[in-house]
Amino acid sequence: APEKLSEEDSMAVALGYKAVSTDVDAAKYASHKDDQLCKGCALWQGADAEWGGCSIFPGKLVSANGWCAAYAAKP
Ligand code: SF4
Incomplete structure (x- = not known):
């Protein structure tokens, strides 16, 4: 079965992935909003x-x- 993505995974670090959206580094990701969630992402x-x-x-x-920084809102 697939494993949960670690926040320490190199790709995850590169894209600022956090399992809880409110943990995202707001200083680094100015476009991030707390209500942007994976479940609402097109991917x-x-x-x-x-x-x-x-x-x-x-x-x-x-x-x-x-x-993560690849977030794209569902159309
Ligand atoms: Fe979450 Fe979208 Fe990033 Fe995938 S691309 S980790 S669904 S925000």
Whole structure:
């Protein structure tokens, strides 16, 4: 089964991923908003689950309430 993405994963660090969106470094990611969540991102593949796939992090699970710099609001 896929593992949960670690915040220490090199890609995760590069994209400022946090499993809880409010933990994102606001100074570094000025465009981030606390209400931007993986489950509302166009790249989220988890439907209503707490953890789901993301095409940026193949083979890993990201948190429904997480965020990374590749966030793109669902159209
Ligand atoms: Fe979450 Fe979207 Fe970043 Fe994937 S691309 S980790 S779904 S914010």
